[in-house]
Amino acid sequence: MSVFEAIGRRRDVRAEFSGALIDDATLERLLAAAHSAPSVGNSQPWDFIVVQDPNRLREFAIHVSGQRQKFADTLPDERARTFDPIKIDGIVESGTGIVVTYNHGRGGPHILGRHTIGETGLYSVILAISNLWLAATALGVGVGWVSFYEEDYLAELAGLPEGIRPVAYLCVGPVKQLQTTPDLERFGWRTGRPLSSAVHRERFSSTA
Amino acid sequence: MSVFEAIGRRRDVRAEFSGALIDDATLERLLAAAHSAPSVGNSQPWDFIVVQDPNRLREFAIHVSGQRQKFADTLPDERARTFDPIKIDGIVESGTGIVVTYNHGRGGPHILGRHTIGETGLYSVILAISNLWLAATALGVGVGWVSFYEEDYLAELAGLPEGIRPVAYLCVGPVKQLQTTPDLERFGWRTGRPLSSAVHRERFSSTA
Numbered sequence: 001m002s003v004f005e006a007i008g009r010r011r012d013v014r015a016e017f018s019g020a021l022i023d024d025a026t027l028e029r030l031l032a033a034a035h036s037a038p039s040v041g042n043s044q045p046w047d048f049i050v051v052q053d054p055n056r057l058r059e060f061a062i063h064v065s066g067q068r069q070k071f072a073d074t075l076p077d078e079r080a081r082t083f084d085p086i087k088i089d090g091i092v093e094s095g096t097g098i099v100v101t102y103n104h105g106r107g108g109p110h111i112l113g114r115h116t117i118g119e120t121g122l123y124s125v126i127l128a129i130s131n132l133w134l135a136a137t138a139l140g141v142g143v144g145w146v147s148f149y150e151e152d153y154l155a156e157l158a159g160l161p162e163g164i165r166p167v168a169y170l171c172v173g174p175v176k177q178l179q180t181t182p183d184l185e186r187f188g189w190r191t192g193r194p195l196s197s198a199v200h201r202e203r204f205s206s207t208a
Numbered sequence: 209m210s211v212f213e214a215i216g217r218r219r220d221v222r223a224e225f226s227g228a229l230i231d232d233a234t235l236e237r238l239l240a241a242a243h244s245a246p247s248v249g250n251s252q253p254w255d256f257i258v259v260q261d262p263n264r265l266r267e268f269a270i271h272v273s274g275q276r277q278k279f280a281d282t283l284p285d286e287r288a289r290t291f292d293p294i295k296i297d298g299i300v301e302s303g304t305g306i307v308v309t310y311n312h313g314r315g316g317p318h319i320l321g322r323h324t325i326g327e328t329g330l331y332s333v334i335l336a337i338s339n340l341w342l343a344a345t346a347l348g349v350g351v352g353w354v355s356f357y358e359e360d361y362l363a364e365l366a367g368l369p370e371g372i373r374p375v376a377y378l379c380v381g382p383v384k385q386l387q388t389t390p391d392l393e394r395f396g397w398r399t400g401r402p403l404s405s406a407v408h409r410e411r412f413s414s415t416a
Binding site: 001002003004006007008010011012031032033035036037038040041042043044046047048049050051052053056067070071074075076079083086088101107110112113114115116117119120122123126127129130131134135137138145147148149150151158159160161164167168182184185189190191192193195198199200201202203204206 | 209210211212214215216218219220239240241243244245246248249250251252254255256257258259260261264275278279282283284287291294296309315318320321322323324325327328330331334335337338339342343345346353355356357358359366367368369372375376390392393397398399400401403406407408409410411412414
């Protein structure tokens with residue numbers, strides 16, 4: 001699949017996991033794609049914890065469900081009604097979670113390119129996630145990025161040592177289909193804005 | 209170009225810009241690819257400021273050069289010698305800079321998926337950058353992510369209003385070639401680690 005096709009077809013998958021488990025060879029290709037990402041100072045500050053134990057997945061799904069409720073409770077009526085039918089994770093159905101982490105200490109004290117902008121290491125981790133996600137799209141595998149969790153909880157679940165921080169929990173698995181329209185548009189949560197409103201010439205223009 | 213090929217060929221470009229200016233149609237395709245990225249709560253918190261004024265590029269290059277020197281001054285001897293020949297930007301030669309920014313306020317107070325992890329908006333911006341970078345690779349255009357700058361300086365240069373934060377400065381332009389080996393490996397700064405050391409099963413393993 002071409003880069004442009006993958007960019008267009010990529011979806012944040014919740015309800016479309018088929019229930020089949022991803023095979024190890026495909027999983028390895030996705031992880032290799034992630035690991036090929038560029039990183040600040042070539043520090044490769046990421047790790048990937050592959051979670052497939054059904055009990056652990058169920059336990060995490062319960063935590064996420066609680067966080068979903070907490071968010072719902074903060075919403076005004078109209079937003080709460082719109083949010084209600086939106087599925088926010090496929091943790092159990094996907095069968096596989098990948099906890100992606102960040103190690104700020106990897107690469108020692110002199111990280112080329114990080115001395116002015118401290119978050120660049122974290123940004124490298126996101127580039128790895130993006131690679132994995134687009135590679136998955138090309139292979140017909142769905143990825144759903146779940147962020148309804150408390151960091152400390154996920155760190156404990158994945159056995160992360162001190163200094164290693166969870167950045168994302170990705171549900172990964174075969175899908176029945178990929179939606180053509182993003183869920184949050186289909187369900188009326190929020191539509192996109194035109195490209196022209198995001199592009200500015202020479203300096204930021206508040207009217208662009 | 210396929211997703212996997214683009215992932216493998218992508219380089220962080222410094223010295224390989226040809227000196228030609230990217231044409232507007234290609235630039236538009238890259239920005240459209242960036243704008244197609246998924247974002248937390250579909251908030252699309254990014255903006256893109258395209259900088260092509262030669263005076264502004266020169267001014268920024270001088271600032272970056274100063275930051276390069278500051279970093280060099282912190283290095284022990286062996287690292288300083290290794291760093292010395294490494295070119296860290298192609299700001300002037302690329303002819304085009306794209307300042308990518310983050311607006312935490314876009315989308316209002318109820319961002320679906322951001323209530324537990326505050327940085328997820330910032331992560332969305334990096335997904336947009338990744339799309340742009342891979343799309344550029346597919347079109348034979350080089351991208352070099354420069355982070356040797358002070359945020360306040362770049363915000364001023366790009367005329368960013370209060371509340372809009374610069375996340376990256378990308379040099380974008382046609383290239384003579386893409387290197388097959390990343391610069392930091394070629395120059396002996398830091399080599400990568402094997403994938404196996406980054407992958408863990410069920411829980412983080414310090415021996416993995």
